[in-house]
Amino acid sequence: MTHIVVIGGGIAGLSAAWEIQKRGQATFSLLEASERWGGKVHSRTLVASNGDKFLVDGGPESFVTRKPEVWELAHELGLADELVNPGSETRNIYVLDGGRPYPIPLSPALFFSSPLMTWRGKLRLLAEPFQPARRDTEDESLAAFGTRRLGREALEKFIGPVLGGIYNTDPAHQSILVSSPVMREMEAESGSLVLAALKRAFRPRPKDGRPSFVTFKHGAQVLTDAMAAQLKGDLRLNAEVTRIQRDGAGYCVMLSNGDTIQADKIILAILASQAAGLLRETAPQAASQLDLIQHNHIGTVSLVFRESDLPQKPVVNGLMIPRREKRAIDAVTFTSRKTPQRAAPGFVLLRVYLGGARPDVVEMDDAGLVAAVCAELGALLGIHAKPLDYTIFRWLKGFPQANVGHLGRVAQVEALLPAGIGLAGSSYRGIAVPDCIKQGREIVQKLLQ
Numbered sequence: 001m002t003h004i005v006v007i008g009g010g011i012a013g014l015s016a017a018w019e020i021q022k023r024g025q026a027t028f029s030l031l032e033a034s035e036r037w038g039g040k041v042h043s044r045t046l047v048a049s050n051g052d053k054f055l056v057d058g059g060p061e062s063f064v065t066r067k068p069e070v071w072e073l074a075h076e077l078g079l080a081d082e083l084v085n086p087g088s089e090t091r092n093i094y095v096l097d098g099g100r101p102y103p104i105p106l107s108p109a110l111f112f113s114s115p116l117m118t119w120r121g122k123l124r125l126l127a128e129p130f131q132p133a134r135r136d137t138e139d140e141s142l143a144a145f146g147t148r149r150l151g152r153e154a155l156e157k158f159i160g161p162v163l164g165g166i167y168n169t170d171p172a173h174q175s176i177l178v179s180s181p182v183m184r185e186m187e188a189e190s191g192s193l194v195l196a197a198l199k200r201a202f203r204p205r206p207k208d209g210r211p212s213f214v215t216f217k218h219g220a221q222v223l224t225d226a227m228a229a230q231l232k233g234d235l236r237l238n239a240e241v242t243r244i245q246r247d248g249a250g251y252c253v254m255l256s257n258g259d260t261i262q263a264d265k266i267i268l269a270i271l272a273s274q275a276a277g278l279l280r281e282t283a284p285q286a287a288s289q290l291d292l293i294q295h296n297h298i299g300t301v302s303l304v305f306r307e308s309d310l311p312q313k314p315v316v317n318g319l320m321i322p323r324r325e326k327r328a329i330d331a332v333t334f335t336s337r338k339t340p341q342r343a344a345p346g347f348v349l350l351r352v353y354l355g356g357a358r359p360d361v362v363e364m365d366d367a368g369l370v371a372a373v374c375a376e377l378g379a380l381l382g383i384h385a386k387p388l389d390y391t392i393f394r395w396l397k398g399f400p401q402a403n404v405g406h407l408g409r410v411a412q413v414e415a416l417l418p419a420g421i422g423l424a425g426s427s428y429r430g431i432a433v434p435d436c437i438k439q440g441r442e443i444v445q446k447l448l449q
Contacts, residue, residue: 001025002027002265004020004026004266004267005031005253005266006030006269007031009030009039009235009237010436012269013032014224014228015439016444017227018230019441019445023445025448026264026265029233029261030235031255031261032238034237034238037227038225039224040395041224042059043058044391046389046391055218056349059300061335064434065210068434069434071214077223077227079222079226082217082218083215085211085214086214092337093319093320094314095162095321096319096321096322096380097322099379101319101380103314104116104162105117116157117154120153121157125150127151128149128192131149133191135188140175141171142175142179143155143160146159149187159171163179164323164356166179168330168355169356173401175402177406178402178430178431220433241253241254241256243281244282247262250420251282251421265422266420267423267424268421268422268424268425269423271426272290272295272400273293275290282418283416283417286416290413293406294403296355296359296397297397297399298354298394298395300351301352302349302390303373303390305383305385306346307347307348309385310348311383317338321357327358328357328375329352329357329372329376330353331352332352332377332380333351334348335350354369354373362394362396370392402431410428422446423439423443424436424439424442425439
């Protein structure tokens with residue numbers, strides 16, 4: 001049978017191996033350079049001195065079901081009972097403007113009364129249905145799209161901070177076709193985001209009862225742990241690949257411990273910067289293009305406080321921080337307010353995102369990083385108490401930046417790859433977990449055709 005070597009044991013590589021196993025047309029080796037499976041899908045439990053537990057996700061913690069890949073994969077793995085509806089992802093979300101948090105005006109009452117935007121900006125946003133629709137399929141930046149459809153003020157005040165924060169990127173450079181292609185789809189189908197949203201609101205709900213978002217009762221790592229446990233191929237941790245060499249009609253994959261594996265086909269489910277190094281010998285032109293994809297630092301810090309240590313008002317579930325504010329942190333989410341079961345009663349678990357505005361913060365030692373985070377929490381949200389516990393996740397040069405034209409560059413790279421080598425993962429055709437699952441499964445289908 002065909003033997004496929006999958007390099008990278010994150011969500012994309014695991015999904016590729018799962019698809020190979022399900023199809024039964026090939027054998028596989030799954031190689032992960034680190035000591036654990038899952039990549040940025042990483043859950044931890046903090047245990048207080050009295051035994052109270054706090055469940056933390058370092059990377060993604062909730063997943064949109066409009067992209068069905070997480071929902072479907074969880075059911076394939078027998079994890080239906082693990083899926084939890086976290087409720088509204090937009091309730092009590094604030095944005096920082098001029099150093100002060102304002103609620104994002106998502107309801108008509110909030111919109112008209114909000115001081116976040118001027119009346120001129122509000123009228124421009126209300127004129128969205130009357131703006132000419134773009135009919136081509138060319139890429140543009142998130143900032144260009146937001147300004148064109150909703151106006152500069154709406155972009156700067158809340159559209160840019162929300163989507164720029166989610167993707168840890170500068171809206172002026174971020175590709176709309178990677179970060180939020182659904183908005184271009186809505187424009188194409190109705191000529192207006194408002195009209196498309198109204199039309200979609202009246203669509204029948206999926207018959208399987210899925211909510212708009214799901215999270216996992218025991219943390220997102222349940223998904224990757226279940227996949228790794230159910231895979232029956234050649235799985236190797238601490239297996240760093242150092243070289244890929246042509247070998248007849250196939251390839252020889254060389255590991256740092258001296259092992260070699262013969263491969264008919266290879267899936268590189270790793271960051272573009274890592275893939276470039278392995279392709280330098282077999283596909284130098286593709287490697288040169290991959291080198292052009294930028295990767296930035298990213299990190300999260302989860303902290304535990306007593307409920308009594310936090311101001312009673314306003315009740316903030318999330319705070320988005322635009323880069324123009326020049327703060328040391330990019331966003332804050334109150335995990336325990338969205339999913340109370342993740343924290344003990346009387347305590348608050350919150351998560352702070354780092355790396356967008358100040359990449360240097362991610363490189364600080366633990367004490368310096370936590371001090372910087374606590375200073376920001378005090379200045380922005382009035383939280384001056386010392387955290388009872390915390391945990392830090394860092395991914396240096398680990399977050400791809402999909403600038404305008406990114407999908408065209410990926411297509412060019414794919415055209416330059418030798419036969420039998422494919423790519424999957426966050427550096428390529430979408431950064432979210434559902435995107436990575438889709439890529440992992442689709443590249444297997446393509447290679448086995």
